[in-house]
Amino acid sequence: MKIIAKIENEFTSKFGIPRQSGLIETESKIIFEPQYRDPDAIRGIEGFSHLWIIWEFSMSKTEKWKPTVRPPRLGGNKRVGVFATRSPFRPNPIGLSCVKIKSVEKTTEYGPIITVIGADMMNGTPIYDIKPYIPFSDAHPEALGGFAEEKFYKKLSVSFSEESLKELSPNDLTILTKLLEQDPRPAYQHDPTREYSFEYGNLSIKFNVKDNNLTVKSIIK
Numbered sequence: 001m002k003i004i005a006k007i008e009n010e011f012t013s014k015f016g017i018p019r020q021s022g023l024i025e026t027e028s029k030i031i032f033e034p035q036y037r038d039p040d041a042i043r044g045i046e047g048f049s050h051l052w053i054i055w056e057f058s059m060s061k062t063e064k065w066k067p068t069v070r071p072p073r074l075g076g077n078k079r080v081g082v083f084a085t086r087s088p089f090r091p092n093p094i095g096l097s098c099v100k101i102k103s104v105e106k107t108t109e110y111g112p113i114i115t116v117i118g119a120d121m122m123n124g125t126p127i128y129d130i131k132p133y134i135p136f137s138d139a140h141p142e143a144l145g146g147f148a149e150e151k152f153y154k155k156l157s158v159s160f161s162e163e164s165l166k167e168l169s170p171n172d173l174t175i176l177t178k179l180l181e182q183d184p185r186p187a188y189q190h191d192p193t194r195e196y197s198f199e200y201g202n203l204s205i206k207f208n209v210k211d212n213n214l215t216v217k218s219i220i221k
Helices: 146-150 170-181
Strands: 005-008 027-032 050-056 094-107 111-117 126-132 157-160 196-200 203-210 213-220
Touching: 050 111, 157 170, 170 196, 170 203, 170 213
Parallel strands: 157 213
Antiparallel strands: 005 027, 005 126, 027 111, 050 094, 050 126, 094 111, 196 203, 203 213
């Protein structure tokens, strides 16, 4: 398996990344490795609106695998089969994401760069392959979602302190609100006195959650 590209975005740590692709309209860039920067390799890609990305859980590698895992969707305390989940802890740490193409740019320094929307990957994530999403064969509206469909995440109500708002552009405010609504906390942590923090781009965000209300206490650049 050869790494053909890497993701470039504002997610500098695992905490806070959307749990699935397409949930949040954050932008990422696909930067090809030098040997794969031939523009002919993406000829015709502009005819598609979405892509499948096959990538590596590079920050979740383990020497041993377990047949069962505890998915956050079930509160982190119920075990199910690893192959019945999208857990990053698997025999082969491979992820699959569907993203929307925003633009394709041909540059002198990096060759073709594909900007996509909705990636659920950390900055620097290795990519093994890119394939077009084909609606007539890939879309299955009648498909069942198993326990993932039964346990929808309840969105949180998000508010910002006056001090934290001073550090945000309108665009950052929109993106952070959508990210925080998804409740980035581990599913088994519900301590209302605990302060959480995560990094997004050059921002360090600190917040706590009580009941269904998330309050951003501070944002530091």
